[in-house]
Amino acid sequence: MIRQDWDNIATGRDFSPDAALTDVQKFVADKLAGKHARVYEAGGGSFAIVPLPLLSKPTVVVVDIDETQLQNNKYADTKILGDIQTYDFPPNSFDLIVCNNVIEHLPAVDQAILRFQHALEPGGLLFIGAPNPQSLFGLVTKYSPHWFHVWFYRVILGRKNAGQPGQPPFRTIYHRIVSPEALLRFCERAGLRPIYFNLYVGDNYTKVKHKRPALGRLLTAVVGLMNSVTLNKLNLIYGDYHAVLQKPLEMTAPPDPTKS
16 A cells, blocks of 8 residues: 555556556656756667657667667667666766666666666656566566566567567566555655656556457456455555655655665
């Protein structure tokens, strides 16, 4: 459950994945309106999640550990082969850092976030998109082997190149702070204030419903049963989330995320 004092930013809406993405892109673009934003896509790969058409002449730096993904990238001004968990930028380097569908693959999410905080301009934004490990698909992904994820993408979703170099699914780790509340709590302790949060209907769940309607109906029934068992404390259909966090203009003390 999202903490009570986050209620003003937390939503659980029956958004489709596309609608959820449009909503958060507009939110970010409005915050950066009129600014020639310096953007860092952490693990950006070859697909832009940044609302580039909505920004005013942004410059984009992409850091990715996958050389194939970088080679396929057509929009970045600067491409860097590196690990976002260890790659350092100078302070105040960026107005926006984007890390979408990446943190679930990292063994040291905390180190990546601390580096993001360091590289952000005061007032700058960090956008994180990730699967919810407390959803049906999150639980299945967490407790099943990688070969099963590849099979699911190839057979159920029809992505024949799944698992090939530069192609999802990538190996999933689910560090303990990937769950939404743990992530927001860690970011607050690291000096990043949550200003937007949306937990929405999962992308994989939506794709299964469209591609395999019979299987989709079965999943809906399973989710309904499991939700009732938990007395609706969890809604397992909400498989993904977006969070936007802001670095304060002034910080009274260096952040110490190890303290509760």
